[in-house]
Amino acid sequence: MSEDFELDTNDLSRRMDGAMANLKTEFASLRTGRASSSMLEPVMVEAYGQMTPINQVGTVNVPEPRMVTINVWDKSMVNKVEKAIRESGLGINPQMNGTIIMLPIPELNEERRKELTKVAAQYAEHARVSIRNLRRDGMDQIKKAKADGLSEDDQKFWETEVQDLTDTYIKKVDQALETKQQEIMQV
Incomplete structure (x- = not known):
């Protein structure tokens, strides 16, 4: 069984793309003036x-x-x-x-802009949590395979793959948030 184990990183990636798409939709609903x-x-x-x-x-x-x-x-x-x-x-x-x-669409004042950047940060945090939950799902699959006889080297390999994927998507969320906050604060 251990030799046949292959984590579906494409599925994890697709689900993380879904979290990013949701974040973009939420960002689009924020008014920027x-x-x-x-x-x-x-x-x-x-x-x-x-x-x-x-x-x-x-x-x-x-x-x-x-x-x-x-x-x-x-x-x-x-x-x-x-x-x-x-x-x-x-x-x-x-x-x-x-x-x-x-x-x-009324002009945004400074106070409202700051409120919107906080809302954007909340949306980004929800996306990060979703991505981390998907990471946990992937890690759980690896642990289950380990219990079924996956070698320690293979376990480390797949854990690194999942962590790298997670880091990539968290970075994308952070970049999207930074861009949106700059857009909101732009007068």
Whole structure:
């Protein structure tokens, strides 16, 4: 059995990529003072009896640097979309114009920028925890294989592989956080 053991590092890598993708989505939802359609991705609207992403009930556009518009397709959904945006915690005050909802993006003050960098740091820490949990999964597989007769040299080899993979992804998280914090603090 010990000779056949091979840890699926591609699977671990794919799952760590998932943690990075999740981090990027969370970062996209943080306002930096510039309008972006991705800032509305986490906002869900109660449409036709189920929770639906905003981009599935209307067209999201960015006509100018400080404005996002949503052209709601179904007139009966306009108030629900507006309510979802108000309750999303984005800190944006929607303005109605028929079936078009306009979202003026206010300038960020220094205090709000610092708050957002802390939120970004929390998101990054969640990603690091996810990556470390995946590392633990890999190490548990190695320990199980050791109990089944994996040699000590092979055990050390696979543990090093898992640790190197983990270190690489933690570094990616740190770089993404640094970039996002610079973007937030940029006036």
